[in-house]
Amino acid sequence: MADDKVKGPASYFPSIEKKYGQPIQHWLDLVKARQPAKHMELVAMLKDEHGLGHGHANAIVAHVMAGG
Structure with a gap:
């Protein structure tokens, strides 16, 4: 049986869209x-300027930094 569940940072995307009201x-x-x-500079920007929580901000930045 194939495991189609989204893994890694992208697994946070549905909850990010729901919580913050913007498409990913x-x-x-x-x-x-x-x-x-730098990674943490981008995380801080999302948290400070846009009110995202640390985990959500980190997931978005990690996805972008990984080439997503």
Whole structure:
């Protein structure tokens, strides 16, 4: 049986969209627009400027940094 469950940072995407009311592409584009930057600088930007929680911000940044 194939395991089709989404894993890694993308597994957070449905809850991010539900909690913050924006499509995930909105958040990915914000992070991409701030590059180049360090991982934690981008996490801090999402938290401080947009009110995301640490885990959600970290998942978005990790996905972008991994080439997603």
